[in-house]
Amino acid sequence: MRPRSPPIPKGDTCRIDASCVYSCAYQIQESVVTKHERIATRKATNLSLDVDLVADAKALGINLSRTCEDALRSEIAAARGRRWKEDNAAGIAASNAYVEQHGLPLEKYRRF
Template structure:
């Protein structure tokens, strides 16, 4: 799960939310600001991970090709 900042540095903002979700959240006494922060933090983490994978795709492919051709380095020392 993504980390939500616990800092007191907060900024008021305007959001457009689905009315049904907003009503359900209020009925369940969900802190809407905190829920939005948690969702935003998760989206940030997912986007960063996707960008990292895209930026490193060539290196990962190269590494995988090496292992397919040569096997895992030091595999003779692995204990199962």
């Protein structure tokens, strides 16, 4: 299994963090899942949902399984992102402190 790097939540920014580039590239690669792969890895699960919500969803033709799956996927990504930030807070702080003290290592070559 490949190592995972969490997504950067919307509206969230990072300063200097080399893993940001890896994280974005990995997310793009990870998000490409074929329909066959999605179907082959499904598991029947029982959920308790509000009766009115289920009725409204069915009336509107909303796929409950896919909607729950998408919401769960988003929650998992957010939780992994929070955990990753907590686990790597010291390294990110050290990197940011270095940049504040010494500047970016190749800043003299920047054209913007």
